[in-house]
Amino acid sequence: MAEVDKVFAGSIPKFYDSMMVPMIFQAYADDMAALVASFSPASVLETAAGSGVVTRALAPLLGASARYVVTDLNQPMLDYAAGRQGADARIEWRQADALALPFEDASFDVVCCQFGAMFFPDRAAGYAQARRVLRPGGRFLFSVWDRIEDNAFADEVTSAVATLFPHDPPRFLARTPHGYHEVARIREDLGRAGFADIRIETREKISRADSALDAATAYCLGTPLRNEIESRDAGLLELATQRSAQAIATRHGDGPVAGKIQAHIITAAA
Secondary structure (H helix, E strand, O other), X not given: OOHHHXXXXXXXXXXXXXXXXXXXXXXXXXXXXXXXXXXOOOEEEEOOOOOOHHHHHHHHHOOXXXXXXXXXXXXXXXXXXXXXXXXXXXXXXXXXOOOOOOOOOOOEEEXXXXXXXXXXXXXXXXXXXXXXXXXXXXXXXXXXEOOHHHOHHHHHHHHHHHOOOOOOOOOXXXXXXXXXXXXXXXXXXXXXXXXXXXXXXXXXXXXXXXXXXXXXXXXXXXXXXXXXXXXXXHHHHHHHXXXXXXXXXXXXXXXXXXXXXXXXXXXXXX
């Protein structure tokens, strides 16, 4: 993973939350929140919380006395999430690295992480940290995207943007969000971290946007793909977005668009 893949700053958090979240993250966040709540946890740690879509879905499902610690490595994203959430005495916001969690051993009933593990430079180390802070019998719940070919808009945007930079195509979406999808590898990394009771479920959903341009804008302006495009030629950002919109419209039509998305949902018991 390139260092630029982790940079969610400037206007990216706003575009990410207003466009990417409803398009691909909300439905999985609702599933994650329901799964976490099904264990009736007294204490929850969320890592790589991003703009707070899981936080907003989960907080109403937790008990009045629950402790909910929400963390992210990226302070601008965490600030954005806190600003969206509103006052809630149960929630503690902490800037934290998922690979070096600043919490005592056996502190939480559940650790959850939606679409963040792909960004960990050492996944087994991140999983080991999750296991360390879990109480005996606690659960580590996380999700990762399946391969890019099973996620229509991401695949189409990647191909379209590559036509502008044929000798150095931006590969953020394939490299990082969709670069950690092999089930055997996920199981191996969890095993190295000490987890033995592991369940992996693959869930297909439908991604929707009001237009092909909205979908393209979400990916080109609301993710670090923007950083990759601008590092090559900032003047081509608008054209990259238009090319991506054309590719999506060719496949999905000129009006509201819908495309397949697919992800793995993982449950591991401590």
